[in-house]
Amino acid sequence: MKIGEISRRSSVPVETIRYYEKIGLLPKPDRDASGYRAYRNMHLDRLLFIKRCRNLDMAQDEIRELIRLSENPEADCHEVDALLARHLDHVRDRLKELANLENTLQQLQKACSDAGTVQECGILGGLSSELEDLHDKPSDHENHVPGTHRPGKS
Known part of the structure; x- marks a missing residue:
């Protein structure tokens, strides 16, 4: 199947599919005789797996680790459980935030x-004082996977 079809079947935009290929979450497909990407069902399955993980707010590194772990189906699943436990802790921290x-x-x-009037607005005044308070406080937010879920990061 071509990229448009796998995009429709997975409801994942074409640009996102290309991005997942670029960062190695989705294996690059072979090319057909005319040079188009030729996706197989295994690509669709992987893409749907990634999509489900993203819907659970998992970071790319977490997804990459789950994919790595899934490549050894006979291994003990304690690493998968530990990864999920860390992610759940992160979700609970986010809920508190x-x-x-x-x-x-x-x-x-x-x-x-x-x-x-806007000049007398308590909201705008409160926001100004909130910003001053934020500059004085160090951030205690820790990410569940280093380098992910930070402002300005994808």
């Missing part, structure tokens, strides 16, 4: 319960 974010946003929203 999101709960804190929700509380902060609720407090900011309460700061502007009265109609007034």
Whole structure:
């Protein structure tokens, strides 16, 4: 199948498929006589696996590790379990961060319960003081896979 067909069947954009090939998550397919990529069912299966992992917010390094582990089907699955446990810890940490974010946003929203001018807006004033507070605090956020889930990273 050509890249357009595997894209349709997997609901993964063509650009993303090419990117996964480039970074080694998806094996490069052979080319047919006219030079087009010729994907097989194994490519579709791998692409759907990657998609499911991404839907679980797994980082590329985690997916790469799961793929590596899956290539040895007779091995003990404790490494897979350990990887999932680390990811679950990361998800729980993110949930705590999101709960804190929700509380902060609720407090900011309460700061502007009265109609007034933008100059008097408690939300904008609160955001300005929040930014000052952030500069004074070191970040204690640790990622579950080094180099992933950082602002500005894909």
